[in-house]
Every structure is written in C-alpha cells, then in structure tokens.
Amino acid sequence: MKPFTRRSTYLVALALLALAFVALVAISTVALRGARIDLTDKQLYTLSEGTRNILGKIEEPITLKLYYSEHATRDLQQFRVFATRVRELLEEIAARSRGKVVLEVIDPEPFSEAEDQAAAYGLQGVPLGASGDKLYFGLVGTNSTDGETTMPFIQPDKESFLEYDVAKLISTLSVDTKPVVALISGLPTGPSMDPSGRQNPGWVVDRQISELFELRRMQGAPTAIADDVDLLMVVHPRQLPEDTLYAIDQFVMRGGRLLAFVDPDSEADQSGVDPLDPLSLQVPRSSDLPELFKAWGIDYDPTRLVLDEVHALQVQPDPNGPPVRHLAVLGLGKTALNQEDVVSAELENLNFSSAGSLKLADASSLVMEALAQSSGASGTASVQRVREATADPDQLREGFQPGGQPLVLAARFSGPLTSAFPGRSGEGHIAQAQQPVNLIVVADTDVLTDRLWVQAREFMGEPVYNPFASNGDFVYNAVDNLVGNSDLIAVRTRAAASRPFERVTALRRGAEERYRAKEQELQRQLDTLEQELTRLQQPGPEGQAQALSPQQQAEILRFQDEKLRMRKELREVQHRLNADIEALGSRLKLINILGMPALLVLLALFVAWRRWSRRRAAEA
Structure with missing residues (x-):
C-alpha cells in the first residue's frame, strides 16, 4: 500500500475542514435559531425590558398583520429602509414571544382582496402621485376573542415611539375589559x-x-x-x-x-362667585x-x-x-x-x-x-x-x-x-x-x-x-x-435609526465659519466693481454709445480683469468650503478600500511569522 504523501495529507485535511464547516453551519442553523447580537450604537434592535415582560405575560395567541405596499414603494428608497426597520422590530417581538405573537406581512396590491381587507380594518391608504397607487403601511392586531386594535399608518417621524406603540397594542389585546x-x-x-x-x-x-x-x-x-x-x-x-x-x-x-x-x-x-358682588372675585x-x-x-x-x-x-x-x-x-x-x-x-x-x-x-x-x-x-x-x-x-x-x-x-x-x-397603622x-x-x-x-x-x-x-x-x-x-401596566410605562423611547453625519456637519460648520466672511467680502467688492463698470458704460443722453477716453478704456479693462480675478477667487473660496468634507470622504474611501485588506495582510504575516518562529524554536 502506497503511503500517504505530504500533498495527500493536505488534501485530506482540506476535505475534513470542508465537511466540518458544512456540519458547523447546519448545526448552528438549528441550535442558534433566534439568537441575535445587537451591535448598533443605541441598541436599536434590542427590546426594552418592559416589552419583554409584556410578551412574557401573554396568555392568548396574538396575530400581528403588517399591511405594507411593497410594490408601491419601489421608488421610495428612504421609506423602504424605514419599512425594513419596522419589520425587523416586529420580527424581533415575534421571536421573543415564545410563539404567542404571530407576524404576517401582507402586500395589499391594487384591486386585491388584501387591499379590501386593509380598507375594512380602517388602515389609511396614502395616494402616490398621478399613478393612482396607494401606499398602505399599517398594523392590525387581533386576539383569539375577536379583540382588534389597529395602527392605521406607521409614520416615519414617530419612529422613536414605535416600540411603545406596538407594546401598547399588544398590551391592549391581552386584557378584555376597559381600564x-x-x-x-x-x-x-x-x-x-x-x-x-x-x-x-x-x-x-x-x-x-x-x-x-x-x-x-x-x-x-x-x-x-x-x-x-x-x-x-x-x-x-x-x-x-x-x-x-x-x-x-x-x-x-x-x-x-x-x-x-x-x-x-x-x-x-366659579363657586362662590357673584357677578353683582365685586368682593366675591x-x-x-x-x-x-x-x-x-x-x-x-x-x-x-x-x-x-x-x-x-x-x-x-x-x-x-x-x-x-x-x-x-x-x-x-x-x-x-x-x-x-x-x-x-x-x-x-x-x-x-x-x-x-x-x-x-x-x-x-x-x-x-x-x-x-x-x-x-x-x-x-x-x-x-x-x-x-x-x-x-x-x-x-x-x-x-x-x-x-x-x-x-x-x-x-x-x-x-x-x-x-x-x-x-x-403615624397611622392598622390592618391594611x-x-x-x-x-x-x-x-x-x-x-x-x-x-x-x-x-x-x-x-x-x-x-x-x-x-x-x-x-x-x-x-x-x-x-x-x-x-x-x-x-397601562408598569411594564408598558417602562418601555423606553427608542432612538431613531437614522443617524446624522455629525462629523461632516461639524466640518461643514467650521468651514463656513472660516470662509463665509471672506466670501461675503469678495461678493461685496464684486458688486461694487460691477456698479463702476455699469457707470462707465452708460449710454449718452440720446441712447447712443459714448466715446471713451483712453484712460476710461484702460479703467474698464482693469475693472474687467479685476472682476475675473475676483470671480476666480470667489470660486476657490466656495470650493474650499467642501474641501475638508471631500478630504474626509477620501480618507474613508481609503480606509474602506485599503484598510481592511491591509489589516488582513498584516494578520496573515503575523500568523506566518509566529509559525516560522515556533518551527525554528522546535528545530533548535
């Protein structure tokens, strides 16, 4: 029997690694189902403790129906991003409810039965332009005892209260009587x-x-x-x-x-007030x-x-x-x-x-x-x-x-x-x-x-x-x-997921402070120069062009050159307003394009060096 060569050993090892990887993925798909790690700055995808407590107290199954016009928002990218965040929050709620909350996402296409259902629930359809399409983005909650609560339209400007509103809807469906x-x-x-x-x-x-x-x-x-x-x-x-x-x-x-x-x-x-008696006032x-x-x-x-x-x-x-x-x-x-x-x-x-x-x-x-x-x-x-x-x-x-x-x-x-x-006491x-x-x-x-x-x-x-x-x-x-119960009151206000470019805003504000005064001064000089040119080039009393002396012609040429110089300088100032922002963008692109590959190369070199060092130490 031919002994294994070093190359054969490497091939077998690679095959075993591939099988182990496939097995690990299959096992993790089952074992880690529902596991999530929220790495966002403000824990946007982590439910409040109050919401988790409300979900833990649900006794009867609750169905949440999210009516979302997927096709109608094909050109509304910003709204689609918001809709994705809403859907992810609802999916997180359903995942944490131990099967008590079931989420259904329904696209109420025009002239469909789903659109008729959305209208029957009282959801608001927002017209979109001249196409006649309507945008539905509402939530309907129902329980097993015919209880029903709706959010007619989930508004992006109220995103910070979305978790509270959904928790309140679920909490309402969990009780049968009015508070x-x-x-x-x-x-x-x-x-x-x-x-x-x-x-x-x-x-x-x-x-x-x-x-x-x-x-x-x-x-x-x-x-x-x-x-x-x-x-x-x-x-x-x-x-x-x-x-x-x-x-x-x-x-x-x-x-x-x-x-x-x-x-x-x-x-x-107004008790004790007599309009005829001023003293009663x-x-x-x-x-x-x-x-x-x-x-x-x-x-x-x-x-x-x-x-x-x-x-x-x-x-x-x-x-x-x-x-x-x-x-x-x-x-x-x-x-x-x-x-x-x-x-x-x-x-x-x-x-x-x-x-x-x-x-x-x-x-x-x-x-x-x-x-x-x-x-x-x-x-x-x-x-x-x-x-x-x-x-x-x-x-x-x-x-x-x-x-x-x-x-x-x-x-x-x-x-x-x-x-x-x-000082009081007694039973109770x-x-x-x-x-x-x-x-x-x-x-x-x-x-x-x-x-x-x-x-x-x-x-x-x-x-x-x-x-x-x-x-x-x-x-x-x-x-x-x-x-509401103490859990609902404790539901925190969720931070809006849209995060402004604070560094860019600060750079823009600083650039404007540095260059705006210069820009305004140049603009004032340019306005004065144009007035002088207009004055020198005014027509005569009867509308005919006036004969200009050589000194006036030279003055006009000088003004025109000065005007071109000022316009060029003004453009440079306006360009410098965005120079810092462009520089920041270039640095970010450089980091994104070269930073991670360079980090991987350095890591690979470090691993190779460690192996080489250990091999030399073993041979010594």
Whole structure:
C-alpha cells in the first residue's frame, strides 16, 4: 500500500475542514435559531425590558398583520429602509414571544382582496402621485376573542415611539375589559344641567376619557379607593379631609397611578362667585395636596403664578381695545415640551392660564421629569397681583424680573416612596410603596377647559371638535400612559435609526465659519466693481454709445480683469468650503478600500511569522 504523501495529507485535511464547516453551519442553523447580537450604537434592535415582560405575560395567541405596499414603494428608497426597520422590530417581538405573537406581512396590491381587507380594518391608504397607487403601511392586531386594535399608518417621524406603540397594542389585546379611571374633581367637568334646564354635556376632555375608559366619578370626600381602579385622577382638590388624602396616599402606596391637576388660581372655579358682588372675585380659588406633596418631596406654592415673557399669549380684556400679551396666559410650543416622554412628545402646543410651578425638594426620594416648562425669561408673581391686572395685563410687566431659569408646569415623578401618614397603622396600612410609584402632576386646571384648546359644536346632532391646541391630546396621553401596566410605562423611547453625519456637519460648520466672511467680502467688492463698470458704460443722453477716453478704456479693462480675478477667487473660496468634507470622504474611501485588506495582510504575516518562529524554536 502506497503511503500517504505530504500533498495527500493536505488534501485530506482540506476535505475534513470542508465537511466540518458544512456540519458547523447546519448545526448552528438549528441550535442558534433566534439568537441575535445587537451591535448598533443605541441598541436599536434590542427590546426594552418592559416589552419583554409584556410578551412574557401573554396568555392568548396574538396575530400581528403588517399591511405594507411593497410594490408601491419601489421608488421610495428612504421609506423602504424605514419599512425594513419596522419589520425587523416586529420580527424581533415575534421571536421573543415564545410563539404567542404571530407576524404576517401582507402586500395589499391594487384591486386585491388584501387591499379590501386593509380598507375594512380602517388602515389609511396614502395616494402616490398621478399613478393612482396607494401606499398602505399599517398594523392590525387581533386576539383569539375577536379583540382588534389597529395602527392605521406607521409614520416615519414617530419612529422613536414605535416600540411603545406596538407594546401598547399588544398590551391592549391581552386584557378584555376597559381600564378604570376614578375621578375626584372640584370642578364641574362632567355632564350637568345649566340654570335654564338644558343638558350640559361637560368638558370635551371629560367626554373623551369617558368614551375610551371606564370613568368612575367619586362623589363627596371618599375615604377608600377600590382595588380595581387603574388610575386616580384628582382635579382641583380643595381642602380635602385627611381621610381622603390618606385614601389617595394608600392607593399610591399599593401601586396605583395618580394624575393630579392643582392650580394657584383656577379660573374655571366659579363657586362662590357673584357677578353683582365685586368682593366675591377675591375669593381664593387655589387647590393643593399639601400633606401629600410635602411628605413626598414635591415643592408647589399655591400662592404664586408663573409669568413668561417668551410664551405669553395675546388676550383681549377690552372688546373695544386692541389685544395685548398676557404674561400669565402661556402657549408652549415643542421646544418647551419634553420630546423624550410619550405624554408630551409630538404635541404641537399646550395652552396654560394662571399656572403654578413644581420643583423637587432636596430630601425627596423621587425623580422629577419635566413634561412642560416655561422659558428662561420667566418668573413668578402673587395670585393677587395677577388678579389685579385682569383688566390691564400690561401692569404685569411693571417690575417683572425674569429668574433666568425655566419653571416646570407639569412633571412626572417616579421612584420609591414612603407613606405621608407614618403615624397611622392598622390592618391594611402600607408604610412603604410596594413598587416604584409613577405620578404626573400638572400645576394648572384651566389646561382642561375647552376655552384653552378646542371649539366644540354640534352638527346634525353629533358633536364636532375643532382643536386649536394639543391640551386634549396631552391629557389623553397622560391617562393612557398611566393606566397601562408598569411594564408598558417602562418601555423606553427608542432612538431613531437614522443617524446624522455629525462629523461632516461639524466640518461643514467650521468651514463656513472660516470662509463665509471672506466670501461675503469678495461678493461685496464684486458688486461694487460691477456698479463702476455699469457707470462707465452708460449710454449718452440720446441712447447712443459714448466715446471713451483712453484712460476710461484702460479703467474698464482693469475693472474687467479685476472682476475675473475676483470671480476666480470667489470660486476657490466656495470650493474650499467642501474641501475638508471631500478630504474626509477620501480618507474613508481609503480606509474602506485599503484598510481592511491591509489589516488582513498584516494578520496573515503575523500568523506566518509566529509559525516560522515556533518551527525554528522546535528545530533548535
């Protein structure tokens, strides 16, 4: 038998390596199915702990149907990239659900049964140009008990809240009953009868909450809050008895959510006001939860109002006079609203009137996250001073000194908490919160009133709402967020996957700072030169060309040469604006083209050197 040669040994080794590679791939395909490693900077493909907890608690199977017009977006590359990220997130959710969530991706082609299904679910089809194609990109969730929830259109500009919206959809399908919202209110927010005997449907905010949740109105001063209440909403609490405050405290201690609206001067509170008695206008209209706030470490002064020079809105106290800006009536835009919290993000504007401010006491165990805040050009004034300026708001400007720091008008408070009633005891008393609490406090009750955000009317017997501010969305978002379980509240805001070229932006900004002044100076000189040329070449009185002296001709030639030189220099300056960016691009191309091959070559040389060194050491 012919012995193996060295060449035969190498061939056999290569064959065995090939077989081992194929076997390893086959084994890993089965053993590592579902395994993922997220190497992105902001963990874009890693689900939040809250989402994973929600998936772990699913008992009945849930089907997610993603209707995506694949063919219609063939020319919309940027949207296709976004659609891929959405699909990957949904696939990750399905993979982590242990089979409880099934994902179906459906392309609703024109005139197909799938398109009819998408329309029947209420998904929005966006027309694309003159072709008549419609873009569908919506999500439908269904469970085994005919429960159904939809996202009519997944918008790219709300990508940061995509995981929260999907987790909320799944969480909604996991329960069969409406969440319970209990309301303790010192204001007439709900339906009532007016003095003429007509039915008053109540504030729009109240109507929307009652349509979407089970709204349980608590009359008088309740001394207990039922265990099935998901959220306690307290509006304008005025001098609540201690037993009611204790009931609120214990509700929070056992894990209940609290949404409180307090106010230094609630204009909606007309109790005790007599239009014929001017002195009745001086009746206090403030509200507070003093014992609770003090014990919890929430600083709130019911005697001071926020004035803001930047966000002041115009009012017209005199119907016959011009409108004036009122420092205590504020309109906050996006820059004043927290864009990282689902409650306040994506809102266009919030209107407040005679609002107070909130702070966190030094000894508080809570963490405060501002949802809405004033500008730095703001300060506070006494309630009495603001009331005295009702007829002439310009009086508030006299002696007004901004503090230089924004003031918080609405905030979320979270963290561990101790009962505000340590002296109480007995069966069922909870001295320490059973889990980190989650509260939202708004230092204004007028934010709820229709006059600050919506025009409500009836059309053919149906209510029609025409909002001009986002107050209603703000309140609904707060209620919707707080009634969710703690896992849903904990779902983080997902960072947008699109990442700007920060280095390129910085280079462009630096280049513009270096060269823009030179460019503007050259442009001014060029404009002056062209004016001189125009003056020298002007026609005579009758429109005929003027005879130019040799000196003038030489001057024109010199100006023209100077003009060409300036234009060339201006082009060079404009070219240098992008020189650094082009240099960076060239370096990146060099690294991509040569860097990795060079690294592999160096690695191969290093391995060869190590083997050669070991062989020499063995021979020695």
